[in-house]
Amino acid sequence: NAGVTQTPKFQVLKTGQSMTLQCAQDMNHEYMSWYRQDPGMGLRLIHYSVGAGITDQGEVPNGYNVSRSTTEDFPLRLLSAAPSQTSVYFCASSSGTGGYNEQFFGPGTRLTVL
Amino acid sequence: DAKTTQPTSMDCAEGRAANLPCNHSTISGNEYVYWYRQIHSQGPQYIIHGLKNNETNEMASLIITEDRKSSTLILPHATLRDTAVYYCIAYYYNTDKLIFGTGTRLQVFP
Numbered sequence: 001n002a003g004v005t006q007t008p009k010f011q012v013l014k015t016g017q018s019m020t021l022q023c024a025q026d027m028n029h030e031y032m033s034w035y036r037q038d039p040g041m042g043l044r045l046i047h048y049s050v051g052a053g054i055t056d057q058g059e060v061p062n063g064y065n066v067s068r069s070t071t072e073d074f075p076l077r078l079l080s081a082a083p084s085q086t087s088v089y090f091c092a093s094s095s096g097t098g099g100y101n102e103q104f105f106g107p108g109t110r111l112t113v114l
Numbered sequence: 115d116a117k118t119t120q121p122t123s124m125d126c127a128e129g130r131a132a133n134l135p136c137n138h139s140t141i142s143g144n145e146y147v148y149w150y151r152q153i154h155s156q157g158p159q160y161i162i163h164g165l166k167n168n169e170t171n172e173m174a175s176l177i178i179t180e181d182r183k184s185s186t187l188i189l190p191h192a193t194l195r196d197t198a199v200y201y202c203i204a205y206y207y208n209t210d211k212l213i214f215g216t217g218t219r220l221q222v223f224p
Contacts, residue, residue, distance in 0.1 A: 004157075035214070042201060043158065043214040058211060090157050103150075103212060105157025 001026050004106035006091050012112045013081040021076040021109050023091030031094045032074040033058070033103070034066065036087040043090060049074055081113045118147075118202045123219040126196075132189040134218050136202030139183040146205040147178060148212065149187045153198040158214075161187065163205070192222045 007022045025032065033048035035058075045058030049068040063085060065077040074093075078085060088110050092103040119137045126132040138147060146165050150158040162169055162176045164185070169176045175188040189196055201217040 033212070042216040045211055045213060048211065059213065088155065092157070102160040102163075103158075105159070107157055108155065 003027065004091055004093055004104050006089075006106040006109050008109060009107070010110045012114065013078075014114050015082060017081050018077070018079050019081065021078075021089055021091075021111070023074045023076065023106060024072050025074075025093040025104070026072065027093060027095070027104065028071060029093035029095050029104075030071065031101070031103075032068065033092050034064070034074070034076045035090045035092065036060065036085075037090065037108075038087050046076065046089075083113045085111065086113045087111060118204055118215050120200075120202050120215065120218045122216070123221065125221050125223060126189075126192045128194060128222055128224050129191055132192040132196065132220060132222070134187040134189075134200050134202075134220065135184065136187070137184045138202070138204050141182055141204050143182075147176070147185050148203040148205055149174070149176065150201045150203065150214075151196075151198040152201070152217070153195075158201065161200075192220075194222050194224065196220065197222045 004025045030051045034046040035043040037043045044060045046064050047066040049055045052068050052071050055066050055068055068074055088108045090108050091106045094101040094103040146163050148163040149161040152158045162174050164176045164178050178185045199217040199219050201214050
């Protein structure tokens with residue numbers, strides 16, 4: 001199993017550009033989530049999904065969109081990037097619905113917005 | 115919502131037990147306590163979780179006070195590879211959210 005994979009590993013955007021961060025898991029997990037981590041800070045929950053077709057907001061959802069069309073994939077879209085979105089983004093997945101079970105994290109995407 | 119508070123940083127000598135405290139005085143009856151750690155800039159790694167009873171696995175032990183207002187993560191024989199940021203998290207059962215705090219930076223020294 002590859003576990004949770006994220007692409008790209010690094011990305012530089014200009015203010016106003018859009019992009020999609022990819023996240024995929026091959027463990028047939030129902031629950032997937034996106035976090036951001038600013039320098040020296042803990043992780044903050046952006047959006048999460050308890051199954052295909054179901055998504056909900058976390059602590060800091062503004063400026064981000066998500067969709068969950070398959071169990072395997074959970075992309076995060078930045079519609080109009082801002083410097084405040086410079087951060088490291090982690091995707092995670094867990095079995096069952098909800099975050100009750102152990103979450104497996106991907107290696108992260110390091111995003112810089114100029 | 116239950117919040118957790120942890121010391122910002124701690125040191126531990128290699129081979130000794132590392133005891134990481136966490137305060138969660140407002141935790142409710144159906145909120146679990148989770149511990150994760152993050153080594154350098156990698157994705158967080160699950161360690162252990164519990165509700166009321168003490169728990170032990172191959173990585174660590176979790177001691178939860180009887181009133182559930184605080185807990186302690188114990189790494190019985192810390193190694194240099196245990197140097198990481200350790201997060202104590204209250205899982206909000208009704209909201210399906212796992213909310214991280216700022217964690218404790220544990221430095222294990224030779």
